[in-house]
Amino acid sequence: MSKIPYKIYLEENEMPKEWYNVRADMKKKPAPILHPGTLKPVTVEDLTPIFCEELAKQELDDTTPYIEIPEEIRNFYRMYRPSPLVRAYCLEEKLQTPAHIYYKFEGNNTSGSHKLNSAIAQAYYAKKQGLKGVTTETGAGQWGTALSMACSYFGLDCQVYMVKCSYEQKPFRREVMRTYGAQVTPSPSMNTNVGRKINAEFPGTTGSLGCAISEAVEAATTQEGYRYVLGSVLSQVLLHQSVIGLETSTALKKYGIKADTIIGCAGGGSNLGGLISPFVGEMLRGEANYEIIAVEPASCPSLTRGKYAYDFCDTGKVCPLAKMYTLGSSFIPSANHAGGLRYHGMSSIVSELYDQGLIKARSVEQTSVFEAATTFARVEGILPAPESSHAIKVAIDEALKCKETGEEKNIVFGLTGTGYFDMYAYKNYNDGTMSDYIPTDAELEKYLSTLPKVD
């Protein structure tokens, strides 16, 4: 076997032509999503006033294993994919570990993260349906940026409700979106009923993701020719993100590498779900075994300390309910939390896989995440997003364990993006003013006690 290159790329003819829908291979499927009014499983017809028709179908498709990636989307993917699978030789050297570490780097596009993989698909289906535009929310700004790029490519209007504190803290994110032609509105705004109500109830509030979602949904349903799109959590998003895992799997096979441990950070679960999908598929079909670890912040621990129950996907309770590991839809991480991955719930697919014991979860504190990020940046060159650095932290921990045991494990992790717009958080870390916070059981119970009674 030839020496494994620093970066493993794929040829154009090795690129995926179909997304992989892991639900098709799950014997026990994720629980159906429920209509917020009737609490009955939603139908495609229930979803189409909010979502594009083709995306609504993908959302509810539990049975089709492979779904063709339309040529127009594959053409866009060609501009920035394949993303490299990098052998972290320098990190291995730094850690003096016998483990082989690989990372799949999704930050090589202007939006700086994996979110573009789904943004372009969602914009494509909106365009194909003849819509004028789409609305969405963005927290840290990666999703809004990715969607702005995708919409400008297909000539769609893009309206982004950006959580007010990020809007103010990340003016450059906002300008990137405006450069791609998006309208960016700080949320809560005075444009929507939900926004006006929240502003009246909580004057001076700096907003939340859940509130921005409610505003974006209202904006979509009250304008002719608009639909709402979402960058994480949904099963359709995991489907599009399977391109990450499919490329990874092909790249590993090319060099005869069998992954032992696969690690991903988990906010809403889309990059993790996409990365692991083909590997979990092999596990579900009894073809191979992998250790899979989802990594989340100790200050927003939905998998490790949440409940597996039906909950609202948004604070405003206008979106369908999903059965998922959740901290409660009113949960907001403590004010010192800087590392992203702040969503209260988790993809219903990832939740079900976790419940079935196919994946493990670990929570990590933010100072240790930034320490890992710094180590990584200094040896591998890339300045990682704080979200991605959760996966780096656990990859390093696992590699150090191999040093103890002498195991030559193959560790693969998802490096979801770059952190250039997160320099306030890096500044806090560099100044030594970053702190950790782990919520108490009593605090979590306060939010969990408000879960809707569905089961």
Ligand SMILES: *Cc1c(COP(=O)(O)O)cnc(C)c1O
């Ligand atoms: C949005 C984002 C995440 C978390 O979202 P998932 O849906 O859990 O993948 C992770 N990393 C980066 C860089 C992101 O932008």
